Amino acid sequence: MGRRVAGASRSVVGAAAPLGPPEEPGGASNSAPALEENVQAIKAWESATLLARSKAEQLSDWIACTAASGPVLLLHVVWFSFWVSANVGWLPGIKPFDAFPFPFLTMTVSLEAIFLALFVLASQNRLARQSDKRSHLDLQIDLLAEREMTAVLTLLQDIARHLEVRTTVTAEQLRDLMEKTDVQSLATRMDELAEPPPTSVDR
Numbered sequence: 001m002g003r004r005v006a007g008a009s010r011s012v013v014g015a016a017a018p019l020g021p022p023e024e025p026g027g028a029s030n031s032a033p034a035l036e037e038n039v040q041a042i043k044a045w046e047s048a049t050l051l052a053r054s055k056a057e058q059l060s061d062w063i064a065c066t067a068a069s070g071p072v073l074l075l076h077v078v079w080f081s082f083w084v085s086a087n088v089g090w091l092p093g094i095k096p097f098d099a100f101p102f103p104f105l106t107m108t109v110s111l112e113a114i115f116l117a118l119f120v121l122a123s124q125n126r127l128a129r130q131s132d133k134r135s136h137l138d139l140q141i142d143l144l145a146e147r148e149m150t151a152v153l154t155l156l157q158d159i160a161r162h163l164e165v166r167t168t169v170t171a172e173q174l175r176d177l178m179e180k181t182d183v184q185s186l187a188t189r190m191d192e193l194a195e196p197p198p199t200s201v202d203r
Contacts, residue, residue: 049130060122067116080105146181153178 053061066072083105087096098104157174160167 049133053126057122057126060119061126063116063119064123067120143181143183150178150180 082091083098083102085091086094087098087102087105088100089096153174157178159165
């Protein structure tokens, strides 16, 4: 009877075991849900940004995307080739309607370029604002991560002091790492590094 119970329990455990590959060491299986969660969060943010566009911004994005496509380029090649050929007398049966130097074609292309440039600028401005939002979000996350690392270093220092563990990092180094980062002074230093070095004029 005991053997039957043991055999039945082993069969139940074997049936309940997952059929997929074994979990990799180091928590690789746990990183997949976190990665998927991050991807879904980014997709949701991108979708919300696209849905928040106005009608004018949607039109500008569509025109900028369509104008850079291959069919539009081919259409312009065919259009210009036909226009020039028809107005220089290369096509029999078609009377020239815009003689050289093609003033009507020049005006049409100029108007098209002006409106296309305006739509592209509107689309670029929206992308620039979106890029600024991403940069601000990255800065906020970096500042939060810096505060979290400061707290972790403080806790590790307290634990090492309590357990009387010798560390390879000196107290001065830990104190320097645990100081709060001054964003304003750091930005000023970055501006100083971005400035070109003074050049000496040889006399």
